[in-house]
Amino acid sequence: MSNPDAAKMAGAAPPMDTVSCTINGVQVTVPKGTRLIEAAEQVGIGIPYYCYHPGLSAPAMCRMCLVEVAGAPKLAPACVTEVADGQVVLTESDKAVEARRGTLEFYLVNHPLDCPVCDKSGECKLQDYVHAEGRPRGRSLEAKRVFGQDDFGGDILYDGDRCIMCTRCVRFMREVAQDDRLCVVQRGHRSVIDTFYDHGVEGSPWAGNIVDICPVGALLSKDFLHKARVWDLDGTPSVCPNCSQGCNVRIDTRDNLIQRLRPRANPDVNSYWMCDYGRYRYDWIHRGDTRVAGAPFDVTAAGDIEAPQLRGANGSHEEVAWQAAVLALVERLEAARGHASVTVVGSALHGNEDNGLLMHLAAQLGSVKAVYRSQRAADEVVCPGFPRLARRRDLTPNPQGLEALGFERAGDDEGRGGLAAGNGVLLVLGDALADAPADFGREAALFVVFGRADTAAARNAHFILPVSTFAEAEGTFTNHEGRVQRYWPALEQPARVRPAWQVLGVLLAGLNDEAAPADAASAFLRIAELFDPFAGLSYATIGTRGALLNEPVRLGAGGS
Amino acid sequence: MAYPYRHDRETRVLSAHFGDPAARTLAGWRERGGYEALRSALAMGPLDVVEVVKKSGLRGRGGAGFPTGLKWSFMPKDDARQPHYLLINADESEPGAFKDRELCRWTPHQLIEGALIGAYAMRARHVYIYIRGEFFEPAQIIGRAIEDAYEAKIAGADVLGSGVAIDVTLHLGAGAYICGEETGLMNSLEGRRGQPRIKPPFPAAVGAFGRPTTINNVETLCAVPHIIRNGADWYRSFGTEKSPGTKLFNMSGHLVRRGNYELPLGFNLLELINDVCGGIRDGRSLKAVIPGGSSVPILAAEECDIALDYESVAAAGSMLGTASVIVMDDRTDIVKQVRRIVEFYAHESCGQCTPCREGTEWMAKILRRIERGNGSEADLDILLELGRNMTGTTICVLSDSAAAPVASSIHKFRDEYIARMRAPAGVPFPIGALTG
Numbered sequence: 001m002s003n004p005d006a007a008k009m010a011g012a013a014p015p016m017d018t019v020s021c022t023i024n025g026v027q028v029t030v031p032k033g034t035r036l037i038e039a040a041e042q043v044g045i046g047i048p049y050y051c052y053h054p055g056l057s058a059p060a061m062c063r064m065c066l067v068e069v070a071g072a073p074k075l076a077p078a079c080v081t082e083v084a085d086g087q088v089v090l091t092e093s094d095k096a097v098e099a100r101r102g103t104l105e106f107y108l109v110n111h112p113l114d115c116p117v118c119d120k121s122g123e124c125k126l127q128d129y130v131h132a133e134g135r136p137r138g139r140s141l142e143a144k145r146v147f148g149q150d151d152f153g154g155d156i157l158y159d160g161d162r163c164i165m166c167t168r169c170v171r172f173m174r175e176v177a178q179d180d181r182l183c184v185v186q187r188g189h190r191s192v193i194d195t196f197y198d199h200g201v202e203g204s205p206w207a208g209n210i211v212d213i214c215p216v217g218a219l220l221s222k223d224f225l226h227k228a229r230v231w232d233l234d235g236t237p238s239v240c241p242n243c244s245q246g247c248n249v250r251i252d253t254r255d256n257l258i259q260r261l262r263p264r265a266n267p268d269v270n271s272y273w274m275c276d277y278g279r280y281r282y283d284w285i286h287r288g289d290t291r292v293a294g295a296p297f298d299v300t301a302a303g304d305i306e307a308p309q310l311r312g313a314n315g316s317h318e319e320v321a322w323q324a325a326v327l328a329l330v331e332r333l334e335a336a337r338g339h340a341s342v343t344v345v346g347s348a349l350h351g352n353e354d355n356g357l358l359m360h361l362a363a364q365l366g367s368v369k370a371v372y373r374s375q376r377a378a379d380e381v382v383c384p385g386f387p388r389l390a391r392r393r394d395l396t397p398n399p400q401g402l403e404a405l406g407f408e409r410a411g412d413d414e415g416r417g418g419l420a421a422g423n424g425v426l427l428v429l430g431d432a433l434a435d436a437p438a439d440f441g442r443e444a445a446l447f448v449v450f451g452r453a454d455t456a457a458a459r460n461a462h463f464i465l466p467v468s469t470f471a472e473a474e475g476t477f478t479n480h481e482g483r484v485q486r487y488w489p490a491l492e493q494p495a496r497v498r499p500a501w502q503v504l505g506v507l508l509a510g511l512n513d514e515a516a517p518a519d520a521a522s523a524f525l526r527i528a529e530l531f532d533p534f535a536g537l538s539y540a541t542i543g544t545r546g547a548l549l550n551e552p553v554r555l556g557a558g559g560s
Numbered sequence: 561m562a563y564p565y566r567h568d569r570e571t572r573v574l575s576a577h578f579g580d581p582a583a584r585t586l587a588g589w590r591e592r593g594g595y596e597a598l599r600s601a602l603a604m605g606p607l608d609v610v611e612v613v614k615k616s617g618l619r620g621r622g623g624a625g626f627p628t629g630l631k632w633s634f635m636p637k638d639d640a641r642q643p644h645y646l647l648i649n650a651d652e653s654e655p656g657a658f659k660d661r662e663l664c665r666w667t668p669h670q671l672i673e674g675a676l677i678g679a680y681a682m683r684a685r686h687v688y689i690y691i692r693g694e695f696f697e698p699a700q701i702i703g704r705a706i707e708d709a710y711e712a713k714i715a716g717a718d719v720l721g722s723g724v725a726i727d728v729t730l731h732l733g734a735g736a737y738i739c740g741e742e743t744g745l746m747n748s749l750e751g752r753r754g755q756p757r758i759k760p761p762f763p764a765a766v767g768a769f770g771r772p773t774t775i776n777n778v779e780t781l782c783a784v785p786h787i788i789r790n791g792a793d794w795y796r797s798f799g800t801e802k803s804p805g806t807k808l809f810n811m812s813g814h815l816v817r818r819g820n821y822e823l824p825l826g827f828n829l830l831e832l833i834n835d836v837c838g839g840i841r842d843g844r845s846l847k848a849v850i851p852g853g854s855s856v857p858i859l860a861a862e863e864c865d866i867a868l869d870y871e872s873v874a875a876a877g878s879m880l881g882t883a884s885v886i887v888m889d890d891r892t893d894i895v896k897q898v899r900r901i902v903e904f905y906a907h908e909s910c911g912q913c914t915p916c917r918e919g920t921e922w923m924a925k926i927l928r929r930i931e932r933g934n935g936s937e938a939d940l941d942i943l944l945e946l947g948r949n950m951t952g953t954t955i956c957v958l959s960d961s962a963a964a965p966v967a968s969s970i971h972k973f974r975d976e977y978i979a980r981m982r983a984p985a986g987v988p989f990p991i992g993a994l995t996g
Contacts, residue, residue, distance in 0.1 A: 060758045061912040063953055074952045080758055102949030106918035139942055142925040165911060184753065184911070187736070189921035191911035 120217030153200025176385035236490035246479030330510035347430025348396035351475025401478030615792035622777030656884035664698035668705035674781030737908035799825035803869035813887035852881020855961030857968035905962035916959035
């Protein structure tokens with residue numbers, strides 16, 4: 001923390017565009033125009049709020065962030081009050097605490113105490129603040145207001161009784177989606193969120209976000225309705241796999257099943273938001289036996305093959321141990337080395353590590369033709385209030401990474417066709433080959449599948465090696481603008497499945513006598529050595545906000 | 561024709577032509593010296609006009625009593641952020657107030673003249689008169705007067721041949737108390753929900769349509785032509801040192817002669833009630849007075865021997881507000897009256913701020929319960945605490961307004977609340993509302 005007095009004594013004037021104040025005795029220096037609530041957050045002082053949201057305008061109407069500013073006659077809303085030089089701010093003074101306590105009581109006059117059946121329970125700001133600072137008992141003897149529920153269409157259900165009228169949803173639709181479908185109707189204690197007749201939010205590509213930003217359980221996702229208690233969820237930071245935007249998400253799982261995807265904030269990629277297209281397409285990520293029938297998306301990331309398989313002389317496969325599979329495969333690769341044409345099929349659903357090492361392995365064997373297939377939409381769906389964010393045309397997360405690694409796009413916009421197996425070495429990663437003819441790859445001298453889909457074409461492979469999906473492993477995707485971003489394992493993989501980078505690393509070790517990477521970070525460092533676009537990058541430089549390909553190292557850019 | 565009552569002790573400046581239909585017309589207004597003050601003002605520099613108004617000590621008549629000249633001086637002195645706007649608050653939504661309505665009805669040109677002088681002084685190119693939607697007749701009269709003023713080249717592109725352009729637009733509200741709050745009014749004028757805005761920024765910096773704006777009350781602007789015509793010293797010859805001038809007192813309640821009376825500020829409240837208004841009706845006695853419109857603390861009868869100026873009423877623990885004096889006789893049921901006032905505020909709360917949205921209705925529910933005979937003394941403590949939590953914690957002062965009568969009535973008429981909770985004499989158990 002800088003001390004302006006010390007700075008003055010040292011003769012160094014603080015730069016003109018910063019201001020300093022003390023908050024609860026802690027000195028904080030921030031750029032001019034910074035609001036108190038943000039300045040406090042920088043020094044770890046939390047000020048409660050409902051209506052404020054860093055991605056939206058601040059109406060200062062929830063009255064939770066009132067703080068005492070020395071010399072001011074009234075408490076000031078920290079969400080709109082700008083830091084002024086020399087300001088002395090108290091967030092925990094008797095006056096401020098008493099005001100919050102009073103305001104919290106007002107919220108509970110009409111908010112139902114139905115936490116046991118409320119989806120928001122456990123991540124509800126009203127619950128949190130009342131537990132922290134509210135009265136142990138309510139004093140209202142009066143009947144509570146009843147609005148009932150309103151189906152807003154699409155995935156959104158509105159429970160007016162729980163609404164605390166923060167208007168975040170209204171402002172989101174107005175300012176971010178720029179699709180003014182929600183408004184406050186009536187006034188005073190009769191105020192309620194509504195839509196124009198029954199127009200609702202159906203068809204809005206962004207409406208799912210209003211459930212995230214609702215501080216209480218007033219806006220509910222029908223998809224998540226009564227599915228899980230949030231304290232039973234395991235949240236894992238990840239990257240949305242449903243287009244090349246690379247929205248930062250949190251995968252919430254329970255009992256090894258994904259319950260929902262929610263956006264994580266990243267000002268460089270998706271702000272606080274994600275689109276409904278990405279949000280609701282998570283079922284395909286599951287293992288085949290846990291997938292819900294009729295899931296909306298037909299890409300197979302994980303299939304039914306969960307142990308290494310070796311094709312016998314009679315054409316049928318037998319399960320073998322990894323050790324046996326790898327030893328046999330290294331022998332075959334060694335034999336093919338140097339005089340083979342190699343066809344590689346990569347996967348835009350797999351990370352840079354997997355695809356990069358696959359490419360490197362292929363390069364050991366002979367001349368390489370590397371392709372990948374990926375679904376593509378007719379157009380983009382841009383977020384009007386944050387135009388850096390869009391549902392991109394590429395409906396897989398990593399086509400940019402594959403291009404950077406030297407793969408070429410093949411097939412049509414449905415992700416079909418465009419494959420030629422040839423009679424050399426054929427290496428397929430993560431592509432189900434669902435559309436390939438039944439004799440696909442029969443002519444190949446060596447056909448290896450790194451994948452789990454049990455399809456007729458895959459069954460022609462000499463080796464089927466089941467590898468982890470992005471949701472089961474650690475790795476990185478490269479988004480549409482070349483930003484490399486990390487994901488972490490959210491799902492437990494079947495016992496005998498291994499990450500592709502590990503399998504490929506071991507195969508390379510067998511071929512080249514080089515050390516196999518022990519973890520994803522080492523695998524990525526290998527990619528950074530091997531492929532120029534990735535040069536200079538590491539998991540440390542990628543951080544939590546990602547790093548652009550070939551960007552100068554930006555240590556600490558991601559914060560913590 | 562007496563309107564509807566006159567009294568010798570009145571000083572009729574703004575209300576001199578009340579009851580005189582001829583004064584409504586442009587010709588009639590000119591015959592009575594109308595628009596001469598505007599001509600004089602246009603001959604002065606804008607800042608000189610501001611200076612005269614400053615010197616006169618005129619204070620805003622919309623309730624807050626803020627010095628008008630000072631308010632005008634906050635507007636930018638240059639044209640860098642044009643257009644500037646002058647908004648006229650003719651929403652008059654405070655229960656008990658009915659002065660602006662009469663000013664609009666009888667002296668529309670007095671308002672337009674004051675508005676044009678104010679606009680000239682603040683370099684405002686456009687005047688919006690925001691009139692309460694229920695004021696059908698006053699709105700019609702003002703609308704006609706604006707048309708006549710345009711036709712006579714008093715308003716419009718070339719005000720009285722001075723080369724100054726000032727447009728005047730009449731805008732009807734849609735029926736919300738809160739649109740009488742200046743920033744709520746701006747939102748309403750712009751076509752948004754009538755919800756007060758956060759200050760800062762203040763209207764003189766960012767007001768209507770994002771431009772420098774000043775909002776004045778009808779009565780304030782109606783005083784301006786007289787000040788320009790007769791001078792600041794003349795105006796200061798009425799009223800007190802800190803509250804100069806005359807004021808329209810809106811007298812309602814249990815009085816023999818209710819109505820508007822124009823008196824110098826500092827006039828004694830009891831004299832106003834007993835002499836000017838002829839005393840309490842039906843020979844009853846005085847119980848309580850709300851001196852400044854429904855939003856101010858109640859005065860008990862024994863507190864009423866005070867001068868009616870901003871300072872004296874504040875010293876007595878209430879506010880002069882709009883000088884809308886509601887007089888209650890000894891039969892008045894204070895609990896019921898307070899409940900009605902609070903219900904009004906609960907109904908009119910815009911619903912933005914939680915303490916107001918939830919607090920006003922919670923108070924109304926408790927008061928209803930007390931009125932039905934189901935209250936307890938603990939409820940009174942809760943009401944007082946709610947009032948404290950609703951005061952100074954919101955964007956505007958509507959919730960403060962709801963809390964003020966509650967707190968003051970509990971302090972001054974606690975017995976009446978308690979009586980609602982106890983059994984009447986001779987009855988073995990509380991019977992609540994089953995009295996009478």
